[in-house]
Amino acid sequence: MSIHTKTIAQLAQGLKNKEFSSVEITQHYLDRINKSDLNAFITVTDELAMQQAQASDDKIASGNGGILTGIPYAHKDIFCTQGVKTSVGSKMLDNFISPYDATVSHHLNQADLVMLGKSNMDEFAMGSSNENSFYGDVKNPWNKNKIPGGSSGGSAAAVAGGLSCFATGTDTGGSIRQPASLCGITGLKPTYGRVSRYGMIAYASSLDQAGPMTKTAEDAAIVLNAMAGFDEKDSTSAQQDVPDYTANLNDSIKDLTIGLPKEFFSEGLDDAVATEVMNAVKEFEAMGATVKEISLPNSAYAIPTYYIVAPCECSSNLSRLDGVRYGYRCDDPKDLEDLYLRSRSEGFGAEVKRRIMIGAYALSAGYYDAYYLKAQKTRHLISEDFKKAFADVDVIMGPVSPTTAFDLGSVKDSVSMYLADIYTLSANLAGLPGMSIPAGFSNKLPVGLQLIGNYWSESKLLNIAHQFQKQTDWHAKIPEEG
Amino acid sequence: MSLSEQQVSQIAYLARLSLSDSELKDNTKDLNAILGLAEQLGAIETDGIEPMAHPLHMTQRLRADVVTEVDQSELFQSIAPNVGNHHYLVPTVIE
Numbered sequence: 001m002s003i004h005t006k007t008i009a010q011l012a013q014g015l016k017n018k019e020f021s022s023v024e025i026t027q028h029y030l031d032r033i034n035k036s037d038l039n040a041f042i043t044v045t046d047e048l049a050m051q052q053a054q055a056s057d058d059k060i061a062s063g064n065g066g067i068l069t070g071i072p073y074a075h076k077d078i079f080c081t082q083g084v085k086t087s088v089g090s091k092m093l094d095n096f097i098s099p100y101d102a103t104v105s106h107h108l109n110q111a112d113l114v115m116l117g118k119s120n121m122d123e124f125a126m127g128s129s130n131e132n133s134f135y136g137d138v139k140n141p142w143n144k145n146k147i148p149g150g151s152s153g154g155s156a157a158a159v160a161g162g163l164s165c166f167a168t169g170t171d172t173g174g175s176i177r178q179p180a181s182l183c184g185i186t187g188l189k190p191t192y193g194r195v196s197r198y199g200m201i202a203y204a205s206s207l208d209q210a211g212p213m214t215k216t217a218e219d220a221a222i223v224l225n226a227m228a229g230f231d232e233k234d235s236t237s238a239q240q241d242v243p244d245y246t247a248n249l250n251d252s253i254k255d256l257t258i259g260l261p262k263e264f265f266s267e268g269l270d271d272a273v274a275t276e277v278m279n280a281v282k283e284f285e286a287m288g289a290t291v292k293e294i295s296l297p298n299s300a301y302a303i304p305t306y307y308i309v310a311p312c313e314c315s316s317n318l319s320r321l322d323g324v325r326y327g328y329r330c331d332d333p334k335d336l337e338d339l340y341l342r343s344r345s346e347g348f349g350a351e352v353k354r355r356i357m358i359g360a361y362a363l364s365a366g367y368y369d370a371y372y373l374k375a376q377k378t379r380h381l382i383s384e385d386f387k388k389a390f391a392d393v394d395v396i397m398g399p400v401s402p403t404t405a406f407d408l409g410s411v412k413d414s415v416s417m418y419l420a421d422i423y424t425l426s427a428n429l430a431g432l433p434g435m436s437i438p439a440g441f442s443n444k445l446p447v448g449l450q451l452i453g454n455y456w457s458e459s460k461l462l463n464i465a466h467q468f469q470k471q472t473d474w475h476a477k478i479p480e481e482g
Numbered sequence: 483m484s485l486s487e488q489q490v491s492q493i494a495y496l497a498r499l500s501l502s503d504s505e506l507k508d509n510t511k512d513l514n515a516i517l518g519l520a521e522q523l524g525a526i527e528t529d530g531i532e533p534m535a536h537p538l539h540m541t542q543r544l545r546a547d548v549v550t551e552v553d554q555s556e557l558f559q560s561i562a563p564n565v566g567n568h569h570y571l572v573p574t575v576i577e
Contacts, residue, residue, distance in 0.1 A: 095561075096561065097561055099554065099557045099558055099560070099561060192537040192538060193537075193538055193540075206535065206536060206537065207537075232545070235542055235543055236536070236540070236542075238538065238540075239543075298526070300522075301522065301523060301526060303519060303522075304519050304520045304521075304522045304523050305523065307516060307519060307520065308520050308523070315497060319497075319498075322498070323563060324562075324563070324570050324572055325558075325562050325570055326558075326561045326562055326563075327563075329563035329564070333572075333573050334573065335573050335574075335575075336572050336573050336575050337498075338573070339572055339573060340498045341498055341499065341500045342500065344497075344498050344499050345499050345500045345501070348499070350505075353494075353499055353501075353505075353509070354509060354512055354513065354516070356497045356499065357490070357493050357494060357497055357499065357509065357513060358513060358516055358517070359497075360493055360496050360497040361485075361493045361513070361517075362520075364493070364496065371520060371523075373533055374523050374524075374528060375520075375523060376533035376534050376535060377526075377528035377531040377532070377533050377534070378523055378526055378528060379533075379534045380531050380532055380533065380534035381526065381528070381531060383534060383537070413512070413515065414512055414515070414516060415512075415515045415516060415518075415519055418516075418519070429537075430537060431537020431538055455538070
């Protein structure tokens with residue numbers, strides 16, 4: 001077994017037993033990143049990584065290492081990292097060396113992790129294919145003509161392609177779960193408010209949530225232990241105790257009741273994806289779980305609701321980027337208005353501009369009630385659907401994405417791209433935790449199974465996913481090299 | 483309803499974006515397609531439904547009104563496009 005196919009748990013054991021050092025595994029990953037053509041990283045922090053690896057080895061030698069000490073990871077380029085470029089995939093922040101650490105970055109540093117670099121992403125996390133990055137498309141390790149998914153496409157490709165042991169991601173409308181599904185890895189979007197948003201560059205603040213992207217559910221539990229927690233610097237951070245997410249991984253799930261929303265298995269779902277998802281559900285039945293059909297009647301409205309709420313919040317959040325205090329400024333502005341107009345027009349990409357304009361329009365006088373207020377009311381109905389469903393079932397299962405990874409460049413208009421987010425958006429709108437776990441293949445491309453849980457049920461989701469991964473080996477499959 | 487190029491141009495200006503002629507044409511088409519999607523919301527009965535602004539229905543936490551930030555203006559201004567005398571510099575606004 002090579003270093004890059006090992007999980008966090010396996011690397012931690014090997015480091016403890018002196019089978020290899022953090023310097024050795026970090027160098028191994030850096031060599032692989034160097035040779036890779038996936039374009040998974042925007043910045044490779046090789047010098048910093050080697051320093052962190054050496055410090056980790058010293059700490060392990062003195063007997064003070066923790067489970068994550070010396071483990072190399074990829075950090076999505078949306079998290080501020082002090083002294084390191086934090087571009088959020090945009091020309092606007094191409095010159096932005098963050099003067100401070102995001103709370104998540106701080107926690108990961110405290111855990112003695114080794115940051116290999118900042119992973120590629122759709123600009124400002126707006127996209128489902130990683131084709132909206134200023135730094136170019138990311139390729140899917142399973143087939144380099146295919147998209148890796150987005151917006152955390154670099155993170156997913158890095159983990160699936162053996163370029164990092166795990167990665168961080170953020171999920172506003174599916175940006176952890178969908179690339180995890182399309183690249184065949186495990187991804188967890190926690191309950192809204194579970195992980196601090198401080199220093200995580202905002203897209204849509206009432207939806208954004210960070211989480212781990214890993215090889216296994218066990219690894220996701222280990223990383224979430226380090227990421228989660230109340231943060232007084234984030235006004236929407238939840239004052240909720242953080243359990244040990246690894247504590248219940250081995251609980252039995254034989255009394256589990258699974259809900260299958262009929263709306264998630266209707267028109268638009270690829271037959272082969274449906275088959276793999278249902279095979280996974282049957283695996284749970286064989287493990288003793290009960291399956292029930294449920295209904296989320298308003299879930300079809302998740303797309304129009306999301307594509308009003310998120311652009312409204314983004315048009316407000318991104319107004320701070322004006323070329324005055326940091327980020328891109330146009331050459332030779334003739335007056336202040338020219339400075340604003342040209343810095344923003346030259347600094348933002350096409351999809352970001354579209355969403356800013358949709359938001360600006362939907363929030364403008366005379367249209368607010370018809371769009372933003374209406375969408376917030378629909379959001380309430382979508383959330384109520386889940387409340388009713390969770391009175392009867394422990395977990396909801398279904399597909400993550402209607403298809404497997406599609407060809408790079410094949411989806412040309414925004415609306416078609418938005419429609420592929422149908423199964424992931426509702427969990428964000430309701431603020432619920434969701435996961436994607438590897439559940440099979442179609443045409444040699446990975447298919448993910450989505451799990452959606454009730455608020456604060458991350459432990460339960462990880463337990464369910466871990467039990468599935470003990471019975472199956474989809475998560476252990478790796479793409480051919482070359 | 484659908485937006486005209488003139489309206490899209492006005493929306494762009496409100497968002498402090500300037501669009502080239504071809505961008506204006508493309509965005510008018512795209513924005514109308516996206517708003518067409520949003521029209522589906524009209525089919526839902528939402529009378530008497532509370533708008534949901536926060537997923538956990540939490541109210542914003544308040545903190546004591548005391549200074550907690552330390553002065554890091556030099557660090558913050560070190561990444562600014564143009565500064566002078568501790569000020570952020572922009573083209574002259576008032577002669």
